[in-house]
Each structure stands twice: as structure tokens, then as C-alpha cells.
């Protein structure tokens with residue numbers, strides 16, 4: 155039984171917790187709030203009381219389960235091997251079963267399932283975004299703030315929607331001469347609608363390495379925003395749609411440039427669809443051939459070193475939680491960066507500490523998210539670098555926002571953009 159269907163699936167995980175409190179030391183929420191409910195142990199206790207029937211699933215209890223960035227730091231620091239990532243997903247799914255989904259989330263996740271409507275909404279949004287958002291002069295990114303505070307803090311920084319989506323910029327199949335391989339590119343929403351520059355860099359680097367790229371138009375959101383918020387039905391619909399989209403086009407491998415999308419393909423789809431043997435088989439097949447772009451370029455088709463030009467950047471790298479702890483990928487992006495001539499790497503303190511973004515967490519808990527971000531910004535500025543590299547578009551946004559709010563002139567890029575820049579420099 156999956157964590158998305160019943161709390162029975164996590165009773166063993168709950169029983170492993172000996173309440174030692176080791177998770178306190180690494181929890182970004184606890185570090186800022188100093189409240190027991192912020193840490194894994196506190197939420198485990200609440201869930202145990204609920205299972206014993208001593209408390210009910212009220213809105214207040216559901217809100218407490220929202221106090222987690224799902225950074226998985228507690229998993230790693232737990233002497234008993236408690237998989238808190240599973241516990242929190244099960245708790246949130248149970249909260250939705252008992253109390254229903256917040257109306258705003260309900261509208262958002264319903265829209266995600268209607269691809270054409272969603273595309274149209276984003277296109278319209280890209281034209282009229284200036285009505286609600288005020289552009290921030292930033293030489294590195296197209297960022298904006300809300301003109302009116304709608305309860306998520308006026309200092310919250312947003313990326314501007316791209317006029318053209320990434321998927322509309324390319325044909326479904328990008329051919330190359332003598333391809334080494336045919337690879338599917340799952341763009342994810344952030345890259346398709348906001349950070350199209352990351353998507354273009356992925357395509358550029360794959361072509362440079364003689365890879366035929368397939369970008370199915372019918373792919374949708376990975377469903378992670380829905381699954382982490384307990385909307386299991388929507389997450390399942392999206393998982394099926396994506397699997398079918400890539401199965402129809404066919405590819406020897408699939409790459410992603412977003413840590414949440416990677417987690418979805420490698421771990422979440424299979425678990426969501428485990429009660430349907432045919433779909434489970436399909437999900438497992440694609441999980442085995444899904445790779446983060448840095449992992450793919452190091453282990454599957456080692457990227458060409460001969461075409462790399464000099465890139466004069468002092469770079470520090472931030473590990474996205476779902477790439478580092480979720481997929482065990484931290485050496486690969488560093489290896490790519492270190493192989494680029496001219497790049498000087500300087501490690502920041504606790505590069506693997508959560509940046510505080512965590513999707514809707516940053517909107518539901520803007521103050522906490524900003525506090526976690528401030529700590530990260532301070533670690534970055536101490537490196538005296540000019541560029542932060544990372545492996546996730548959501549982290550890119552959070553890091554750039556933190557730097558912007560602190561008045562620090564530092565660019566945040568995806569690792570693949572620096573690699574693409576290097577190939578480009580060589581050609582020039």
C-alpha cells in the first residue's frame with residue numbers, strides 16, 4: 155500500500171522513532187522557529203496522537219503538517235533510519251482525505267490537469283503580468299514583486315513569465331547528424347514557462363554532444379506540487395499523462411533539469427501507480443532510464459571536453475535537497491563545473507542546507523521561507539563569488555530572490571547554463 159493511500163503504510167516508520175531529537179540539529183524549520191512542531195519528531199508525535207484517536211484532523215493539525223520543506227535532512231540525521239519524507243506525504247494525503255484541499259490549491263491543481271487551458275492562462279499571464287507585478291531592475295534575471303500585498307509579503311520576488319514557452323520554441327524531435335542516442339527532455343513547468351534559458355541550455359548541450367532530443371508537446375506538470383500537498387488524484391492523472399506522452403514518442407533515456415521533476419520520474423510515479431500493474435510496469439521502466447542532466451552527462455554519455463571555452467566565473471554551488479538527498483547527486487554537477495576552463499569553484503558553508511523554497515511552502519509560510527533564505531544568502535556572500543550554480547529552477551528563484559533582497563549583485567544559474575556558455579565561448 156502506498157503512502158498516498160493510507161496511514162497504515164507508515165505505521166512501521168512511525169514506530170522506528172525513539173524521540174531522540176537528533177532531527178532538530180538539521181531541520182531548517184526548527185532552526186528558525188525553535189518550535190517542536192517544526193521538527194520531524196513533533197509532527198511524528200502529532201500523527202501518533204491522531205492514530206490513537208486522541209486528536210482529530212482539524213485545520214490546525216493539517217496546517218502543522220504544512221510546516222515542512224520536505225528537505226529530507228532529518229532522514230539523513232536519524233539514527234533509527236526513519237523515512238520522514240514518507241511520513242509527511244502520508245500525513246498530508248490523510249489531511250486532504252479528511253478536510254479536503256484548500257480552494258486555491260484545488261483550482262491550481264485542476265488547472266494543471268487541463269494542459270491547453272493552463273497554457274492559455276500562462277500565455278495570457280505573460281501578456282498582462284505587468285498589471286500585478288512590478289519589474290525589478292536586475293541585470294541577471296527578469297524578476298518582479300507584487301504591486302499589492304496579497305498576504306505573501308511584498309518583498310517576495312517572482313520570476314516573470316516567458317512570452318514564449320520552451321516547448322513552443324522547439325519541434326518535438328530535434329535531429330542531429332549521426333546521433334549517439336535519442337533522449338527525451340522532460341521540461342517541467344518552471345523551465346517551460348519561466349526559466350526557458352535553462353531549457354535552451356539543456357537542448358544546446360545535448361545537441362553539442364550529438365544527442366537527438368525529443369520534447370513531447372503533450373507532456374504536463376510532473377505532479378509534485380499536487381502529491382506533496384496531498385492531492386493524490388491530480389498527481390496520478392499527471393503521472394499517467396507524462397508516461398504516455400514519452401512512451402508514445404519513444405526514447406532510450408529521459409533527462410530533466412529540475413530536482414523535483416527528477417524525483418517524480420525516479421520515485422514518485424511508480425509509487426502513485428502501484429495499484430495498476432500495467433502502469434506500474436511502465437513507470438518502473440521509465441524510472442530506470444530517467445536522469446538528471448548532470449548525472450546523464452557524467453555517467454551515460456560523458457560530455458565532450460574538447461569544445462569547452464573559458465568562462466571566467468567564481469562559482470559556488472548550492473545542492474538542491476531533492477537532487478542531493480533525494481537522488482544522491484552532488485558530485486556530478488561539481489565535476490562538470492570543475493572541468494570548465496576558467497571556472498573557479500569555492501564551496502559555501504552547508505551547501506546542502508535547504509534554501510527554503512519548497513514550492514508552495516514559500517507562499518504559505520513566506521516569513522519562515524525568507525528567514526531560511528537569509529541564512530543561505532549569508533553563506534553565499536561569504537564565498538565572495540560572482541555566480542551561484544544550482545541544479546533546480548525553483549532553488550534558482552529562491553537564491554536569486556534572497557540575493558536581490560540583500561542587495562547583492564550575484565548571478566544564479568543552473569549548472570547546465572554554465573556548461574552551455576563554455577561551449578558557446580569556444581565557438582566564438
Ligand code: SF4
Pocket residue numbers: 170171172173174175176177178194195198228231232233234235236238
Ligand atoms: S532523529 Fe529520528 S528517531 Fe530521533 S526524533 Fe528525529 S525522527 Fe525520531
Ligand code: SF4
Pocket residue numbers: 177180181182183184192193194221222223224225226227228229238
Ligand atoms: S524534511 Fe526538512 S523541514 Fe521537514 S521536518 Fe525534516 S528536516 Fe525539517
